[in-house]
Amino acid sequence: MQVQDPGQGQAAEAATSYRDSHHRLRYRTLYLMDTPYGSAPLPVWERPEPHPRSAPVPLSRAKIAAAAIQLADVHGLDGLSVRKLAKELGVGPMRLYDYVVNRSELLDLMVDAIYAQIAEADQHSQWRATVLAIYHRTRDATLDHEWFSDLLGGRPHLGPHALAVGESTAAALSQAPAVRDIDDLQRIVGALNAFVIGALRREVTERRTARTTGTDVTTWQKTLGPYLTRMLKTGRYPTVARLVIDGAHLNPEETFHHNLITILDGITS
Structure with missing residues (x-):
């Protein structure tokens, strides 16, 4: 109405x-x-676009979301404001409110634009391959747009592309042998989402920390290595010592894939 x-x-x-x-x-x-x-x-996705105006700069929600994503990629969500976005687009700040009524709606549009990228994941004849493709695509999109990890696991993502990704994921998982009813499907989707959100947030946090502090693995080892060596020599932490001394520095992508496979095996067998 x-x-x-x-x-x-x-x-x-x-x-x-x-x-x-x-x-x-x-x-x-x-x-x-x-x-x-x-x-x-x-919701913003169901409202029609404002009527075109005779203005030097044509706008659309897609154009606004794309510009906001570019700003957030460079400055993070804390560096994203309506004023900065308007300046980037070459319009007055108040004009943006014809398209989004608040910052929350802007974030909704940005998030759904990322889900549009995830929705491009290849669909396979085997349900397992489809699930793996979707979650790996999710990781790729998150590492390309680190701010996206800050919005995972928060308010529901209900845009059309987010729903499309959710449909593809749930439809594939519903074909797993262990899924007997809707309760099984809910638990499996929830368990996988919890792992993926946690894994991606941790990976992004580690990247940000290394970038902002200059503390990469080599620097960290030089700084804290002597302390850790002294502590491990006490013999109080034998299992931690094995992890530190004998464990390899794992590749993040390979680790994500291995852990995803392990969880998938456990909850769908």
């Missing part, structure tokens, strides 16, 4: 009026839907 908001009540507060460059009072259009809990604004 489309309504013109006159600037009164709670709905009006969400669609605060502002003055354009000609100082004429303008009001945003709210698109509302009826829910069991009353009327609520339509």
